[in-house]
Amino acid sequence: MPRNEPTEVTGEWDGERSSKRRKAMRYAVPVAVAGVTAATIGLVPAFAGSGSPDLPKISAQDLIAKIAKSDVQQLSGTVQVTTDLGLPALPAGMGAGGFGGGQGRDGAGGAASPQSKLTELASGTHTLRVAVDGPDKQRVSIVGNSADYTLIHNGKDVWAYDSGSNSAVHHTAPRDAHHGAHRGAPEGLSKGLQNATPQDLAKEALKAAGDTTSVTVGDTAKVAGRDAYQLVIKPKQAASTVGSIRVAVDAANGVPLKFTLTPKSGGPAAIDVGYTRVDFARPAADTFAFTPPKGAKVVNGDRAAEQAAREHGKELKGLKDHKGLDGHKGPKGGGFQVIGKGWTSIATLKTPAGPGGKDQLAKGDAGKFLDSLGSKVTGSFGSGHLFSTRLVNALMTDDGTVYVGAVDKQALIAAADAAKK
Amino acid sequence: MLRADLLRSEIATTFRRWRTLVLLAVLAGVPVLVGVAVRIQTGRHAGGGGGPAFLAGIAGNGLFLVFTALAVTLPVFLPMAVGVVAGDALAGEAHTGTLRYLLVAPAGRTRLLCAKLVTVVAFCLAGTLVVALSALATGALLFPLGKVTLLSGTSISFGEGLLRALAIAGVVALSLLGVAALGLFVSTLTDSGVAAMATTVGLVLTAQILDGIPQLQAIQPYLFPHYWLSFADLLRDPVYLDGILRNLGLQALYAAVFGSAAWARFTTRDITA
Numbered sequence: 001m002p003r004n005e006p007t008e009v010t011g012e013w014d015g016e017r018s019s020k021r022r023k024a025m026r027y028a029v030p031v032a033v034a035g036v037t038a039a040t041i042g043l044v045p046a047f048a049g050s051g052s053p054d055l056p057k058i059s060a061q062d063l064i065a066k067i068a069k070s071d072v073q074q075l076s077g078t079v080q081v082t083t084d085l086g087l088p089a090l091p092a093g094m095g096a097g098g099f100g101g102g103q104g105r106d107g108a109g110g111a112a113s114p115q116s117k118l119t120e121l122a123s124g125t126h127t128l129r130v131a132v133d134g135p136d137k138q139r140v141s142i143v144g145n146s147a148d149y150t151l152i153h154n155g156k157d158v159w160a161y162d163s164g165s166n167s168a169v170h171h172t173a174p175r176d177a178h179h180g181a182h183r184g185a186p187e188g189l190s191k192g193l194q195n196a197t198p199q200d201l202a203k204e205a206l207k208a209a210g211d212t213t214s215v216t217v218g219d220t221a222k223v224a225g226r227d228a229y230q231l232v233i234k235p236k237q238a239a240s241t242v243g244s245i246r247v248a249v250d251a252a253n254g255v256p257l258k259f260t261l262t263p264k265s266g267g268p269a270a271i272d273v274g275y276t277r278v279d280f281a282r283p284a285a286d287t288f289a290f291t292p293p294k295g296a297k298v299v300n301g302d303r304a305a306e307q308a309a310r311e312h313g314k315e316l317k318g319l320k321d322h323k324g325l326d327g328h329k330g331p332k333g334g335g336f337q338v339i340g341k342g343w344t345s346i347a348t349l350k351t352p353a354g355p356g357g358k359d360q361l362a363k364g365d366a367g368k369f370l371d372s373l374g375s376k377v378t379g380s381f382g383s384g385h386l387f388s389t390r391l392v393n394a395l396m397t398d399d400g401t402v403y404v405g406a407v408d409k410q411a412l413i414a415a416a417d418a419a420k421k
Numbered sequence: 422m423l424r425a426d427l428l429r430s431e432i433a434t435t436f437r438r439w440r441t442l443v444l445l446a447v448l449a450g451v452p453v454l455v456g457v458a459v460r461i462q463t464g465r466h467a468g469g470g471g472g473p474a475f476l477a478g479i480a481g482n483g484l485f486l487v488f489t490a491l492a493v494t495l496p497v498f499l500p501m502a503v504g505v506v507a508g509d510a511l512a513g514e515a516h517t518g519t520l521r522y523l524l525v526a527p528a529g530r531t532r533l534l535c536a537k538l539v540t541v542v543a544f545c546l547a548g549t550l551v552v553a554l555s556a557l558a559t560g561a562l563l564f565p566l567g568k569v570t571l572l573s574g575t576s577i578s579f580g581e582g583l584l585r586a587l588a589i590a591g592v593v594a595l596s597l598l599g600v601a602a603l604g605l606f607v608s609t610l611t612d613s614g615v616a617a618m619a620t621t622v623g624l625v626l627t628a629q630i631l632d633g634i635p636q637l638q639a640i641q642p643y644l645f646p647h648y649w650l651s652f653a654d655l656l657r658d659p660v661y662l663d664g665i666l667r668n669l670g671l672q673a674l675y676a677a678v679f680g681s682a683a684w685a686r687f688t689t690r691d692i693t694a
Contacts (some may be wrong), residue, residue: 007494018690026685033677078663127659141573143661146474146492146653161574166477168574287659293570295481 032138045240051219053227055102055251063231063249070254076131076287077224077278083123083271086390090359117149119141131283139288154288160301161290167297212236212342223257224275239411240264241391242343253280256393263390264408270391339415346415352398377409381416431536432543435506441544444502445551449500452556455479459486460563474653477543483560484569484579487586488656490556491549491593495649496629499548499593500600504621506544510537511687512613521692530688534605538680549594553586573658577582585655592611592652596668599645599675600625606683609690642667645675 058066120126120142127143142149147164158171218230229249235242241264248258258274292298339346374385378396384397386409395403395412401419403412435441459479474492478485478638511534514520523533555603569582579586604621611617628644641647648671651664 023685023689026689029681033674033681037674037678068575127663133563141657143654143657146572146650148574148657150573159574163570163572163574164477166481166570291576292575293574294568296570296574315467383584 016038016155053222053251054151055227056230057222058217058229060217060231063217066254067231067247067249067256068254070250071281072253072255073134074132074282075255075278075280077127077129078282079124079130079273079276080276081121081128081273082125082269084268084390085123085270085386085392131287133283133288134283137288139283150290152288154289154290157290158301159290159292161292161296165297166293166295167299168292169299169301170292171301171305186266199232212344218246220251221248223250223259224278226278227251227258228257229242237342237344239407240343241393241406241408255280261391265390267390339419340405340407344405344407344411346403346407346412348415348419349404351400351402377413379413379417381413384416386412425581426533428539429538433562435540435544436547440509443508444505445548447550448494448498448502448548449555451494452486452552453559455490456483456486456556456559456563474650478570479560479564481565482569483562483564483566484557484582484586486560487553487556488562488589488653490552491589491652492650494552495593495596495652496566498647499552499597500625500646501622502548503541503542503545503597503600504604504625505618507541507601508608508617508619508621509607509614510541510605512611512617515612515692516614528623531684534609534684534687538601538605538683541605542598545597545601546594549590549597553590557586571658572653575658577658581628589652589655592655592665592668595672596649598672599679602676602679602683603645606679606686609683611688612655624656643671645671647671 011396037141059364087180111377130136131139135157136153138153139152144164148164149163150159150161152159152161156172160169160171162168212235214234214236216232216234220230221228221230228250231247233245233247233250242263243264243266246258246260246262248260249256257278259271260269260274261271263270296359336347336349339348374387374394374396377384377386382397382399384395387394387396388409392404392406392413393409393418395409397403397416401416403415405412455476456479473489475485475488479489511520514523519530524530564669566579568576568578569574569585600621604617607620607624608614608617611620625646629646632641632644632647647666648664651668654661654664
């Protein structure tokens with residue numbers, strides 16, 4: 001044999017065979033390591049998911065009461081937010097830019113603007129770290145790539161800090177109402193981010209209940225290592241695009257731990273917000289302390305908001321002079337209204353159609369653009385374009401009326417037909 | 422021959438090699454380059470949001486150059502250097518014909534492989550430390566030092582900042598374990614040092630490209646570079662460990678799989694050169 005045998009091999013006779021076997025056995029080690037890991041990755045989540053702890057039976061009403069009664073004031077944890085609304089991916093910053101007006105100016109908005117962060121949360125998966133100590137102290141951090149966006153509410157101070165731009169926005173909580181409250185108002189923004197916690201989402205969902213909704217108790221589940229009941233909320237109205245809403249409620253203290261909204265069309269949840277880790281101990285007091293770091297750009301949010309409101313007002317006045325908006329008041333009285341109730345409410349909005357508007361929409365470049373985005377539909381209302389996402393559908397008729405709702409296409413067309421009659 | 426002797430001679434041979442020294446010099450040069458560039462540009466424009474992580478913080482605090490330098494070198498320079506050293510470890514010896522002499526000594530193949538692995542890991546650590554120390558020196562020379570602002574807006578003392586920088590360097594060095602084991606495995610497959618190095622570096626780049634394609638989200642959590650930049654989580658307040666633990670777990674997995682694969686290959690192959 002011209003080849004060298006491995007040094008460990010001593011027997012010349014069955015060297016060939018035993019070396020082959022040895023080879024196979026040695027290669028089995030990496031294969032086994034990889035296999036065991038793959039099995040662990042595959043099976044552990046399955047076990048964790050199917051773990052339905054044994055809990056005493058509870059009625060839906062009692063469970064809702066349990067949530068309402070829950071007086072947990074202190075907690076800290078990690079929240080995972082996954083949204084899959086089926087929206088086309090927006091280029092970064094576009095959502096924020098859409099807020100328009102004076103936001104971008106004077107650094108009032110900029111990178112530290114809570115609004116732009118909220119729009120970011122509207123798609124993909126994000127990790128939030130939350131800490132709450134009573135109604136006066138809250139903190140939310142959005143974990144970004146090598147960056148953090150932190151919102152701290154402590155007493156009358158609300159701070160927003162963005163590490164990416166090293167800028168902070170400061171608001172003082174009690175302030176004269178309605179003063180630029182439509183943008184950058186601290187109460188508004190901290191509520192906006194709190195809405196991302198399961199508690200508030202659950203409350204919102206329950207508010208929507210009524211004779212239009214079935215509320216039942218589903219299988220028990222384990223969320224963030226805690227035993228939980230699951231409240232299952234389903235719309236009774238057939239036209240709704242919402243399949244079901246599941247709220248996992250901590251069996252011990254009634255805190256909602258997970259909120260999942262599944263569209264009727266199936267597939268992954270459209271909205272999934274839940275704790276991956278939760279601790280009901282009081283967070284350390286310095287968690288809520290914030291002093292702007294040296295060198296950070298600090299914006300007085302209150303003043304910036306006032307200024308933005310003022311400039312926005314100017315712009316609005318300017319816009320009113322523009323003729324195109326005259327059509328807004330339209331011959332039909334126009335404006336915004338809601339038809340239907342419960343899950344199948346449809347919002348209607350009359351947009352400027354004006355003379356020739358129909359032709360422009362149908363034939364012009366805009367028409368082509370609309371064709372590429374939505375599908376063309378016709379009915380006794382005329383014709384229009386239908387835009388659909390996984391949850392929300394919208395119908396824009398050629399005469400400029402927009403119907404939007406979490407309802408299926410037929411319901412939108414029926415609404416448009418009814419409006420025409 | 423004692424194991425310690427074998428290990429010592431391996432480490433000495435590797436770190437005395439010109440190629441290794443040049444690699445370390447290149448690694449040391451990166452932070453200087455970044456630091457000087459930032460220094461020249463400071464004041465000309467009030468830093469936008471772009472560029473590598475932590476770049477904006479350098480002008481205010483030289484310690485941030487350590488974080489930036491590690492964030493810049495981790496995706497390419499460090500794994501490339503580790504890939505060169507690991508890929509060359511056995512294939513290079515086989516190529517020059519010295520491997521059979523090493524095996525004539527009664528050290529045993531497993532032991533030799535262990536010595537090679539430890540040497541590569543030592544190089545991971547050395548490379549990371551060279552980057553960190555060079556960045557620290559450059560940062561201290563060109564920029565003010567002082568209180569460190571964490572990602573959450575909290576300020577910590579410079580000493581505590583140094584400790585965090587050290588922890589980050591440790592995590593970055595451990596992040597390279599996967600590449601080290603992969604390179605060593607590739608090195609057992611061939612008798613050409615150049616081929617092994619090129620393959621390892623190619624695999625590193627391929628994994629990074631795959632990690633950047635959004636359509637491949639399903640497999641990305643299992644690619645070794647996926648959690649590399651999670652070391653930044655050490656700069657949050659409180660420290661966020663999930664990503665770092667996932668990264669270290671993944672590196673341990675790669676080290677176990679490819680380390681044992683290298684062992685299986687090296688102890689059973691025929692060595693002709």
